[in-house]
Amino acid sequence: xxxxxxxxxxxxxxxxxxxxCWNRRGIWLRGALFALILLNLAxxxxxxxxxxxxxxxxxxxxxxxxxxxVDEVEDIKIWRTLRMVREMGAPAIVEFFPWAYxxxxxxxxxxxxxxxxIRLAQRQGLTVIARLGVxxxxxxPDPLRQPTSLNYLPPERYADYAAFVAAFAARxxxxxxxxxPWNEPNLYFEWGFRRVPPExxxxxxxxxxxxxxxxxxDVQILGGALAPTLEPEDGANGMSDLIYLRRLYAxxxxxxxxxxxxxxxxxxxxxxxxxxxxxxxxxxxxLLLAIMRAFGDGEKPVYITETSWNDHPRWVNAVRxxxxxxxxxxxxxxxxxxWQNVRQVCFWFFRAPxxxxxxxxxxxxxxxxxxxxxxxxxVQRWARGWEASP
Amino acid sequence: MRRYPTRNAAFFHALRRLIASLCLAFxxxxxxxxxxxxxxxxxxxERAQARGVLIVGMDTSYAPxxxxxxxxxxxxxxxxxxxxxxxxxLRLQVAPMGVDGLYDALHVGIVDALISALPFDPFRAxxxxxxxxxxxxxYFLVSRAGRYQTMPDLDGKTLAVEHGSIGDEQARLWRxxxxxxxxxxxxxxxxxxxxxxxxxxxxxxxxxxTARAWLRAQGESELRIAAAPIYSEAYHAVLRARDxxxxxxxxxxxxxxxxxxxxxxxxxxxxx
Numbered sequence: 001x002x003x004x005x006x007x008x009x010x011x012x013x014x015x016x017x018x019x020x021c022w023n024r025r026g027i028w029l030r031g032a033l034f035a036l037i038l039l040n041l042a043x044x045x046x047x048x049x050x051x052x053x054x055x056x057x058x059x060x061x062x063x064x065x066x067x068x069x070v071d072e073v074e075d076i077k078i079w080r081t082l083r084m085v086r087e088m089g090a091p092a093i094v095e096f097f098p099w100a101y102x103x104x105x106x107x108x109x110x111x112x113x114x115x116x117x118i119r120l121a122q123r124q125g126l127t128v129i130a131r132l133g134v135x136x137x138x139x140x141p142d143p144l145r146q147p148t149s150l151n152y153l154p155p156e157r158y159a160d161y162a163a164f165v166a167a168f169a170a171r172x173x174x175x176x177x178x179x180x181p182w183n184e185p186n187l188y189f190e191w192g193f194r195r196v197p198p199e200x201x202x203x204x205x206x207x208x209x210x211x212x213x214x215x216x217x218d219v220q221i222l223g224g225a226l227a228p229t230l231e232p233e234d235g236a237n238g239m240s241d242l243i244y245l246r247r248l249y250a251x252x253x254x255x256x257x258x259x260x261x262x263x264x265x266x267x268x269x270x271x272x273x274x275x276x277x278x279x280x281x282x283x284x285x286x287l288l289l290a291i292m293r294a295f296g297d298g299e300k301p302v303y304i305t306e307t308s309w310n311d312h313p314r315w316v317n318a319v320r321x322x323x324x325x326x327x328x329x330x331x332x333x334x335x336x337x338x339w340q341n342v343r344q345v346c347f348w349f350f351r352a353p354x355x356x357x358x359x360x361x362x363x364x365x366x367x368x369x370x371x372x373x374x375x376x377x378x379v380q381r382w383a384r385g386w387e388a389s390p
Numbered sequence: 391m392r393r394y395p396t397r398n399a400a401f402f403h404a405l406r407r408l409i410a411s412l413c414l415a416f417x418x419x420x421x422x423x424x425x426x427x428x429x430x431x432x433x434x435x436e437r438a439q440a441r442g443v444l445i446v447g448m449d450t451s452y453a454p455x456x457x458x459x460x461x462x463x464x465x466x467x468x469x470x471x472x473x474x475x476x477x478x479x480l481r482l483q484v485a486p487m488g489v490d491g492l493y494d495a496l497h498v499g500i501v502d503a504l505i506s507a508l509p510f511d512p513f514r515a516x517x518x519x520x521x522x523x524x525x526x527x528x529y530f531l532v533s534r535a536g537r538y539q540t541m542p543d544l545d546g547k548t549l550a551v552e553h554g555s556i557g558d559e560q561a562r563l564w565r566x567x568x569x570x571x572x573x574x575x576x577x578x579x580x581x582x583x584x585x586x587x588x589x590x591x592x593x594x595x596x597x598x599x600t601a602r603a604w605l606r607a608q609g610e611s612e613l614r615i616a617a618a619p620i621y622s623e624a625y626h627a628v629l630r631a632r633d634x635x636x637x638x639x640x641x642x643x644x645x646x647x648x649x650x651x652x653x654x655x656x657x658x659x660x661x662x
Contacts, residue, residue: 311554314452314489321554322577357511358490374554374562 046076054083055125056091059385062336064092064129064346065365066306069117070101071353078117080370081351082124088365088376089383092127094180094305094346098134099164100150106138106160111171118175129178129222129305129346132165135192152192155200162207166215173216180261180305181208184227187238198244202253209256222303223257224248226288228264228280242277242287249295259343262288263306267317271331282307282331289341302341307331308348311375312362325378332382347379434633438502443483444475447501450486454599454660455507458486466660467505470524470644473652474505474627477643493518496630503640504628519631521641523624524653525598529557532586532601533593536614541568548572550582550591557582557595560621580604587613595620599661606662 021028065085072078085093097114104110114130121128139157140148153161165181184190185201209221226241233243241263248254262285266273269281277287285304292298310317311324319327328347335345351366365376372380381387394400438444448467450458456465463484475482485501492508495501497517507527510520531538538544541564551557553575565571576582579596583604586594594601594613601615627644629637647653 314449316451320552320578321558322552322575325554326577355513357513371559374558377562378554 046074048076048079051123053123053125054086056086056089058089058091058383060089060332060336060383061091062342062345063088063090063332063379063383064094064303064305064344065090065350066094066346066348067350068096068352070096070098070113075116075120077353079120081366082121082126084366084370084372084376085350086124086126088380091125092129092344092346093121093350094129094131095121096131096133096183097168099132099139099161100134100136102168103136103164104138105136109167114168114172118172122175127178128172128176129180129303129344130168130172130176131180131183131225131305132168133183135161149189149192151190152194153204155203158204158207161204162211165208166211169212169216169219173218177218178220178222178259178303179212180222180225181205181212183225184238184263186226186229186231186241186244188236189238190227191238196239196244198239198247198253199251202248202251202256205253205256220258220301221256222259222261222305223253224288225261225263225305228284230278230280240277241284242291245288245291246294249291249297254292254295254297257300259301259303260288260292261303261305264304265307265348266309266319266327266331268319270323271327271334282327282334285339285342289339298341300341301343302339303343304335304345306348307345308363310359310362312359315359315362318359318362321374325375328375328379329382332379430632432633432635434502434630434636435639436635438478438480438636442481444471444478444480444503445483445485445501446471446475447485447487447492447495447504448506449489449492450484452489452507454603456484456486466525466656467507469656469659470627470647470653471503471505473647473656474640474643477646478639493628496628499630502629502633502636507625508628509623510626515631517631518628519634519637520626520628521637521644522648523626524644524648525657526619526622526624527598528619528623529555529560529595529621530598530601530619531593531595531616532583532613533616534586534589534612534614536616538593539616539618541620544568544571544593546570547592548574548590550574550576550585550594552576552579552582552596555579555597556621557597561595583613587611602661 065088067081067085069078069081095117101113102109102111118128134150135153139160140152141154165179169179182204186196188194188196205223212219212221224245226244227238228241229238231238231240233239264282264285265280266282267280271282273279273281273283275281275283275286285302289298289302292300309319309324309327311321312318332345335342347365349363351364351370352368355361355368364373365379366372394403448456448463450456450463454465455467456463463486468484471484472482485495487495489506492504492506493514496504538547545568549561549571551561551573558573558575561571561573565573574585574591576585579600582591582594582596583601585591598615598619605611605613627640629640644653
């Protein structure tokens, strides 16, 4: 009796639900049509054919490329870029991971984009040097009270940033070993349009270093990443990298980085141009090394995370394309033979997602359409050890 | 008699009418704004005439197009702008600036036009119009008596290029398409031309300006530039897309200069 009642009850409920759905058939049909249109508007997903894990074939593992994958939307472009880096013979890349993208709200992480870049790089056998930066809106002052730039990190938020670096280091433990916590802190623009005291950066570095190492003892914090500049100590746009590094060591900052990240651009000078405090050239790194030695830190590893020559025809700091190739190869040979501390020489930049339409396009090794420029092929010949072949 | 069976029905009817009215009002306002922007009278030519001056933006650090020496600005682009302004019955005023600032200056109305060796940029075509080209500065084959005009003619031959240049890039592409093509790399495009002249290479693939300048410097040479580029980079005058009246007059002036040979004379004066 009770079972029959129950069946009748469920039949009654099912009937009512069916009637309720039928009475709203118009809205369901319109909804389905709308969803169908939306699905058809979405671009088809690109498929990456499965391939076995790759390894980089390189006769000169010092070579490294600075990629620009953070603004890429499609997986296939990320994959193709990384594949070309591998085929070039570069075992490492520097890639930028903006804090603002990964932690859009306090306590909320979205690892989707860094995950896919790092996963695809791993599949190509590439080592990733992660450059972090860009402050999310929630970590900056209210723009109605104090307008600030994307690089403005108030000291009271250093701990939040350190927590982010620690989260990054923990998530990619065993995969990403090198982290550059901030880019070019000696530039007014990069330090959020504030004065650039190295002592403040030393405090920042201490927090980041301790948090990252607590989360992942294997991680290497790459300090510095200073912009090569001739600005004086109280310059309007920043501070000389030489003065900045000296003051950073004097403030005790040397204890809080495992390796030094160096930016050294050749501009119009050849790579053998001798270093001098009043010149910006490739060998300016040797002046930084002298400061490291003066503070007893001369054995620390060094990563040149940005260097290059530019061959844009309308930029005063550019060289001829033939010079760019010759200088790039000379620089690599020189760094490999003469600079014992240097682990990688990373060239700015491999490929951009779109044209800059200015001198920046003269740095690319590969066109937006993935066409290798002659410099790609020449550096590949060197890196893969093909120079002797025709 | 009640028009609606329930109060709810009356409320939703009123709501639907309100939403429809708001949508219509929004569409009307947008339509008016669109119309005011796109269908406003084009007074660009009248403005230039009233002023009596054509203001042209130029990058004055790019020889031989425009170079500033003291307060004097000279170059191929300056002469072309002078001739265009003369044909329009206007005086020329050159606004010197860096190459990065050219398009911004035109967009905000600081200058009327740009004549500064600018190639066509499809990503800017919604804001700017490009006149007929006045020069193709791209990469051309240069060979004895102009024997080689296209890349397929070079099958089995030796081509001299500047190492790493666009010419080199093109040569590497064609090497994959032809049965055989030997690429000879040189540090300078002039060295590639010298190799072609000396018979060490069958042809050189270099940019048009270098080829013209080198041939002028040599005086007598057997080398001739091919009629069509292998890699084209044509230079245009650029104006705002909404200034069609002025743009069409500048374009007509350039067409006339092309037809009567005055453009060729200016090019010959600067390039040889």
